[in-house]
Amino acid sequence: MLxxxxxxxxxxxxxxxxxxxxxxxxxxxxxxxxxxxxxxxLNLGVNARDAMADGGVLSLSVRKTSLRGDLDxxxxxxxxxxxxxxxxxxxxxPEILPHVFDPFFTTKGVGKGTGLxxxxxxxxxxxxxxxxxxxxxxxxGTTVTIYLPATEEMGEDAAPDYVAVEDQINATKGTVxxxxxxxxxxxxxxxxxxxxxxxxxxxxNGSDALRKLQNGHAYDLVFSDxxxxxxxxxxxxxxxVRESHPNLPILLTTxxxxxxxxxxxxxxxILQKPYDLRSLSKTIGELQSKxxx
Numbered sequence: 402m403l404x405x406x407x408x409x410x411x412x413x414x415x416x417x418x419x420x421x422x423x424x425x426x427x428x429x430x431x432x433x434x435x436x437x438x439x440x441x442x443l444n445l446g447v448n449a450r451d452a453m454a455d456g457g458v459l460s461l462s463v464r465k466t467s468l469r470g471d472l473d474x475x476x477x478x479x480x481x482x483x484x485x486x487x488x489x490x491x492x493x494x495p496e497i498l499p500h501v502f503d504p505f506f507t508t509k510g511v512g513k514g515t516g517l518x519x520x521x522x523x524x525x526x527x528x529x530x531x532x533x534x535x536x537x538x539x540x541x542g543t544t545v546t547i548y549l550p551a552t553e554e555m556g557e558d559a560a561p562d563y564v565a566v567e568d569q570i571n572a573t574k575g576t577v578x579x580x581x582x583x584x585x586x587x588x589x590x591x592x593x594x595x596x597x598x599x600x601x602x603x604x605x606n607g608s609d610a611l612r613k614l615q616n617g618h619a620y621d622l623v624f625s626d627x628x629x630x631x632x633x634x635x636x637x638x639x640x641x642v643r644e645s646h647p648n649l650p651i652l653l654t655t656x657x658x659x660x661x662x663x664x665x666x667x668x669x670x671i672l673q674k675p676y677d678l679r680s681l682s683k684t685i686g687e688l689q690s691k692x693x694x
Contacts, residue, residue: 403463405678406439409592410446410461417456418449424463429482431549433529436677441522443589445486445545448519452490452543460487465551475532480551487544493537501535521585522547574598575621580610580638582629590624593678597685607633611641620649622685627655627664627671636660639669650688 407422414420442461449459462485470478493501502523519535522545526533530550537543577599581587584605591601599622604610608631614620623642627635639651655661656674665671670691672684 402435402438403461405596406442407461408596409439409443409589409678410459412592412595413443413446413588414450414459415456418453419456419458420461421458422461425465429463429465430552430555431482431529432552432554433525433549434675434677436675436680437521437525437529439677440586440589440675441525441547442484442486443592444519444522444585447585447588449486449488449490449543452492453488454491457489459489461485462487466548468548473534474548477532477548481531481548482551484547484549485544486546487542489542492539492541493535493543494539498535498537502533519545576600576602576619577622577624578610578613578618578620579603580605580607580623580625580629580635582606582626586626593681594624596678597682606631607635607638610638614642614646623649623651625651625653627653627658627660634660636664636667636669639664640667652684652688 403422403424407420411420446459453459464483464485466481466483468474468477468479468481470476501519503520523533526547526549531548533545533547535543535545574597577594579587579590579594579601581590581603582605587603587605591603594601602613602618602620604613607625607629610623610625611633614623623639625635625638629635633641635653635655639653642649642651652670652672653661653664654672654674654676661671670684670688672681676684
């Protein structure tokens with residue numbers, strides 16, 4: 402999984418940041434939601450990018466480790482896989498550090514972040530049976546380590562899915578309009594599409610997306626979250642796009658929303674959140690193979 406994640410991260414970083422990765426020769430298997438793991442790593446990468454104003458090296462490493470139930474590991478015991486991201490950025494002040502995993506806590510300015518990035522990382526790790534730890538000093542960068550329980554199990558469908566995705570990478574597909582109000586999720590979605598060969602153009606609300614379409618921007622696909630603030634939600638946007646651009650493919654996404662069933666009844670394709678690169682690729686293929694109305 403690391404090569405795919407590395408490519409996704411590189412597309413979200415600036416040119417003055419070098420990403421270095423390292424992992425053991427043997428497999429480090431964990432049982433987790435791959436989409437949530439990718440989102441967690443992207444959240445860490447985006448935070449590191451914003452902290453590294455002068456560029457530098459961002460390190461992503463994976464290793465096996467044994468936890469002994471001490472306080473530093475939240476009392477966890479057993480074999481784990483540690484995924485560590487280390488940046489050389491501005492660091493975090495000691496008085497702020499204990500709060501960075503709290504929901505909606507952010508050191509970024511208004512409109513620069515949701516404060517959900519690191520809480521998503523921590524929540525993902527805990528729900529997966531592990532934990533997340535952070536070390537940082539002002540001017541000395543930040544290291545975040547995600548601990549996930551190791552397993553010897555192997556997903557039977559993992560290899561075929563990755564082959565299917567690899568077949569699509571680097572093939573030019575055109576331009577997709579990504580409509581998502583959460584900036585971290587928007588970054589992840591754009592990175593996924595770029596891995597699949599698309600050029601991604603992001604809008605953070607339905608009104609902005611509609612404006613781009615009305616101004617003559619050419620797209621090959623519209624990908625929109627259903628639940629968004631403002632007067633034009635994802636389903637409303639899809640209806641308007643279908644009316645003004647009847648041949649433009651539309652793919653909607655959501656977690657749990659009553660509007661999802663409404664969208665399905667109206668003939669729209671739905672991708673369930675959380676999604677990963679493979680499920681996105683598969684759903685796009687199904688959408689594109691749908692017979693023309």
